[in-house]
Amino acid sequence: MLYTTKEELFNNIKGIIDIQKDGTVSIINKDALRTKTIDKIVYNAVFNSDSNLKDISRWLIWSASNALGNASSSIQSLYDAMGRREYKGFTVPAINIRGLTYDVARAVFCAAKKNNAAAIIFEIARSEIGYTGQRPAEYTAVVLAAAIREGHxxxxxxxxxxxxxxLRKYQADKEAELATVKNLIKEAIDGGFYNIDVDTSTLVDLSKPDLAGQQRLNFELAAELTAYIRSLEPKGITISVGGEIGEVGKKNSTIEELRAFMDGYNATLKTKGSGLKGISKISVQTGTSHGGVVLPDGTIANVKLDFDTLKTLSNTAKDEYGMSGAVQHGASTLPADAFSKFPEADTAEVHLATEFQNMIYDNSAFPADFKKEIYELLKDKCRSEWKEGQTEEQFIYTTRKMGFGPFKQKFWDLPENIRAKIGQDLEDKFDFLFKKLNIVNSKEIIKNTIQPVPVKVALPTP
Incomplete structure (x- = not known):
């Protein structure tokens, strides 16, 4: 499936994609593109060892997406409208994909088509970029290719x-850690990420006597990173920026903390430049933890999430600060009956990750020998993370996310029938979630609020 020359690549798209001398791309045959053609292009965008062929493949996906109407975009204007209460009654799912990214993203778009839905975010965290081996430009290419494949x-x-x-890196070298995050932000924006959640909540210091003091480093650095993001925005795009007031898995957030953060953040942002747009949402803690709480047998404990607090925080964010509302992290492993409560609580956005990873590993079609190979590597590679008193099941559950990076290509190369079975089960899950989060028929909302701004990128040269 790998191209060996630029000529071979261009011959593969002859009569399907037309490339003008000025780099303008037009789609001649959509149906022909939405077959094994885009499958091959995206595979090369990820795995071709020739960097130029890899870059051209990514450029083709980006340019075709612009031409087809599924350009990478900011959700800012929808969130502005939600802050004005022009739209309500739904919660936007933000989906982290750690492995089998093309197949999982296709499942998302298939479920979206069933539900006439488009208010969906694809995301990847700083930590996930590292251990899954998916840099921003690659992740964008794969998600956009999936959108093309499924006609979104x-x-x-x-x-x-x-x-x-x-925190530990910041304490060791403040400037170096801040530079690392800024470099990642630049790479992400260059790679087509037009929505960025900055997380400086790790710097909240609860030993300080007052809330402003506790949140100071959090709001000061959040404002600094917001200003930096604004300095890098492509023309015509206002990147949606999120902030965070409470670390997931720690104590629940309060209205007073939200106000202390926002008042300090807004005041600090004004010192960074005139008229800078602030954050569009605020992440809070109301009782979840990333990945869930793992019991000794490897199953997940039931978690009681404080929806009353979540609703109060979300309404405060809307009414007092004009944001879209509160964001809930660590929610994918919650009980099924919890998800309909997010729209009821006026939650703007909910982050979902670990359950989709679980559905890949635990799928009946997943090859037992491949799973054993992954787990044996983890026992060796991650042994230092095996905590005292942890069962093997708990250790595997908390570390198997690390298997996606080393085995990325082997995941992609699983037989088509296995990937299809996993993809169908995931599609059913997304279909369930989209209904519970009430994003059914949100395509019309997106059409009314989002004006895509295609960013033209030059054809890569050797």
């Missing part, structure tokens, strides 16, 4: 999740 001709929202200041 609506804006696609791709987000940097938890672009986080790591």
């Amino acid at each position: 001709e609506y804006p696609v929202f791709i987000q940097g999740d938890h672009f986080q200041i790591i």
Whole structure:
């Protein structure tokens, strides 16, 4: 499936994609593109060892997406409208994809088509970029290719999740850690991420006597990173930026903390430049943890999420600060009956990740020998992370996310019938979630609120 020359690549798209001398791309045959043709292009965008052929493949996907109407876009204007309460009653799912990314993204778009839905975010966190081996430009190419494959001709929202200041690294070298996050932000924007959640909540210091003091480093660095993002925005695009006031898995957030953060953030942002747009949403903690709480047998404990607090925080974010509302992290492993409560609580966005990973590993079609190979590597590679008192099941559950990077190509190369079975089960799950989160018929909302701004990129040269 790998191209060996540029000529071979261009011959593969002859009569399907037309490339003018000025780099303008037009689609001649949509149906022919939405077959094994886009499958091959995206495979090369990820795995071709020739960097130029890889870059050209990504450029083709980006340019074709612009031409087809599924350009990578910012969700900012929808969130502005939600802050004005012009739209309500639904919660936008933000979906983290760690492995089998093309197949999982296709499942998302298939479920979206069933539900006439388009208010969906694809995201990847700083940590996930590392251990899954998916840099921003690659992740964007794969998601957009999936949109092309499934005929999703609506804006696609791709987000940097938890672009986080790591506390221990910040304490060791403040400037170096801040530079690392800024470099990631630049790479992400260059790679087509027009939605970015900065996470400086790790710097909240609860030992301080007052809330402003506790949140100070959080809001000051969030404002600095927001200003940096604004300096890098492509013309015509306002990137949706998210902030965070409470670390997931820690104590529940309060209205007073939200106000302390926002008042300090807004005041600090004004010192960074005139008229800078602030954050569009605020992530809070109301009782979840990333990945869920793992019991000794490897199953997940039931978690009680405080929806009353979530609703109060979300309404405060809307009414007092004009944001779209509150964001809930760590929700994918919650009980099925919890998801309909997010729209009822006026939650703007909910982040979903670990359950989709679980559905890949635990699928009846997943090859047992491949799973064993992954787990044996993890026992060796991640042994230092095996905590005292942890069962093997708990250890595997908490570390198997690390298997997606080393085995990325082997995941992609699984037989088609296996990927189809996993994809169908995931599609059913997304169909369920989209209904519960009430994003059914949100294509019309997206059409009314989002005006895509195609960003033209030059054809790569050797």
